[in-house]
Amino acid sequence: MSSREKGARCITRGVTITCDIQSGATSFTVQPTTYKAKAYSAASEESPLASTTIARRDPTERDVQIEILFCGICHSDLHSVRNEWSEFMATNYPIVPGHEIVGRVTTVGSAVTKYKAGDLVAVGCMVDSDRSCPNCKRDLEQFCPNMTLTFNSLDKHLGGVTYGGYSESIVVDEHFVLRLPSNLNIAGVAPLLCAGITTYSPMRHWGVGKGKKVGVVGLGGLGHMAVKFGRAFGAHVAVFTTSPNKKEDAFRLGADEVVVTRNSDEMKKHAGSFDFIIDTVSANHDINAYINLLGVDGNLTLVGAPAEPLDVPAFSLIMGRRRLAGSAIGGIAETQEMLDFCGKHNVTADVEVIPIQKVNEAYERLLKSDVKYRFSIDMASLKSE
Ligand SMILES: [Zn+2]
Ligand SMILES: [Zn+2]
Secondary structure (H helix, E strand, C coil): CCCCCCCEEEEECCEEEEEEEECCEEEEEEEECEEEEEEEEECCCCCCCEEEEEEEECCCCCEEEEEEEEEEECHHHHHHHCCCCCCCCCCCCCECCCCCEEEEEEEECCCCCCCCCCCEEEECCEEECCCCCHHHHCCCHHHCCCCEECCCCECCCCCCECCCCCECEEEEEHHHCEECCCCCCHHHHHHHHCHHHHHHHHHHHCCCCCCCEEEEECCCHHHHHHHHHHHHCCCEEEEEECCHHHHHHHHHHCCCEEEECCCHHHHHHCCCCEEEEEECCCCCCCCHHHHCCEEEEEEEEECCCCCCCCCCCHHHHHCCCCEEEECCCCCHHHHHHHHHHHHHHCCCCCEEEEEHHHHHHHHHHHHCCCCCCEEEEEHHHHHHC
């Protein structure tokens, strides 16, 4: 600091430091400097996503600056853009969604040790947490009360809200940056950062593996990943579906059997036989039908969130010591473990790659489940905006 006069400013490593002398004491306020990045944002809940420019902070000491190559489209992008979760997570506009991010490191801060320019990296649903609460200490940052989501969360650096991956670049603390295996198609890796970890985490937690019978309810973005992971873990995988025409695809993805749920005889055949069922459906449905398929100590984990409360008779759980559980994404260490596992077992999402200019159309198709099984935006398309 060359001057300590009131209001003196100096710019160092992307940080503006303002010094004030007040009643004899010196105080410092730190304001990061910023740069402009191209992005797609929605201005209100009725607006389509459109080209814009946003401010990103210049990388500070522990930051990694990433050129975004692909960003998956998650259903929560659409919910947030349209403010459909206003009761518990109101959307701040403009919103830049996207939390299935893969890219290449362009710059790192002076204290960054894990990454260097040129590395292939990923960012998922979180970009920060307090690192000090009991959940963070157990590598469960996803349950940190002070966790910062990748978009629509309070931005601790700049004020305002965080902006997600529908952008040409992002700046993230290195603790929340993940390393990509080098052997995978990166367009198909992007959805692993939300759909992948959301299904991997509970399957690992509840011991899915060889000799276990695993059920997957719903064959969409999440469900198709659950089938792939179940298979890779060596379990026997059954897919439950309402539409018989999904059978062929379920087998292609790795299912050992497909149960058409409308056929009550088929459902009865499986009563009391499953070790673990993952329910990915967010529309209202009868989960009791699936609880009854669990064996002793069987577990039904919800990763989809129906709007209406669920109707669960206690006896369905009492008889058989069954568990009804929930799960949300995974911690940073576990997400890295998942990416490494995917590299080893050659697991990626099935994606349809689109340019950013087709994102509004993709949202409409998402509502009709008209995608196999995830859209991945090629962010090179943003350069022409
Ligand atoms: Zn997501
Ligand atoms: Zn914490």
